[in-house]
Amino acid sequence: MGKLREPLSEIAQCGLPGALEVIGERWSFMTIRAAFNGVRHFEEFLTEIGIARNILANRLTRLTESGILQRKPCPEDRRKVEYRLTEKGLDFLPAMIAMRQWGEKWATGTPSNPVLVDERDSLPIKRVTIRGHDDRVLSHMDLCWIYAAEIRTKDSDLGDDLPGRVRKIGSN
């Protein structure tokens, strides 16, 4: 199999920079996490995540503008405003949990408490992993890049020769 280096200029167009634009920063992350924990209001975010007032205001507008939170004045108390995760925001959970799990394992050392469990059976969730279409858990050793044009579907078979322009990732 060819170990040709993929053109990194092209990979720069991947989803990461876009994602980082929006949430690649400490307080945005913490704010979203608080929202996942049911935090809804300005003063609540303020005390729960220990952020400065102006920074919080800034992040909340930013997250709202980028469609991760939805801002809605409360009709029953017109001083209050409700911030709630949109579908886009909720869909960030796997990434969030993957980071949290990584931090638990490597940064803090302490297994965190409380623990996230499957509501149905009260058992802890698995570690977030990368999976092939057949659900096999894949490590960085099992992955490579391939051009969209050269992708085969589950049913097609292009033969055993792998495309020329691929390369393993994180190869050691």
Added chain:
Amino acid sequence: MGKLREPLSEIAQCGLPGALEVIGERWSFMTIRAAFNGVRHFEEFLTEIGIARNILANRLTRLTESGILQRKPCPEDRRKVEYRLTEKGLDFLPAMIAMRQWGEKWATGTPSNPVLVDERDSLPIKRVTIRGHDDRVLSHMDLCWIYAAEIRTKDSDLGDDLPGRVRKIGSN
């Protein structure tokens, strides 16, 4: 089931802040991604990810100090230094890919090219998801927090009454 709010002061001890300390910042992220793509040397990082010299130097030492990269002078060319992902760094891949996938779906819009595939069958990897111990894919609706002391194992059965101090996450 009780919907008691979990104590957020305790959740502050979760893995996220630790993870963000190290990689919760644009350039650290981009640097790690480049490393996953086989980038090894200072000047290479510099041109590939478009970062300023001093910032790169700063990030590389930071990532090295926190054990994500390993710094090793090259014997065959003693001007050169090699930066390589450690096990800790490599283990960050699921989080990285989860973020990338999120960005692809929500931020850029364009499905990125090249695509990450399972080397064995050349089929694209699945989306990174949260799974229960039985491998069921879980959404934020299926999750709740529970205290470590109250966790039951796969074999124990504490009866059907869920512990009092739990709450659903991201409840809408």
Added chain:
DNA sequence: AAGATAAGTTTCTAGTTGCAACTTAAAACC
């Protein structure tokens, strides 16, 4: 009507980013 609360804005200081120029050591070239 007075006081408290919610959600911000403003001000000002301290730290961070990023460009460009400089440094130092080793290799390559002639």
Added chain:
DNA sequence: GGTTTTAAGTTGCAACTAGAAACTTATCTT
């Protein structure tokens, strides 16, 4: 063997960003 190039940084400095604390405005409670 001397000059040039390359690699991996460091330093200096202007512009920007973060953060603490005080201020504002609208609404609600008593």
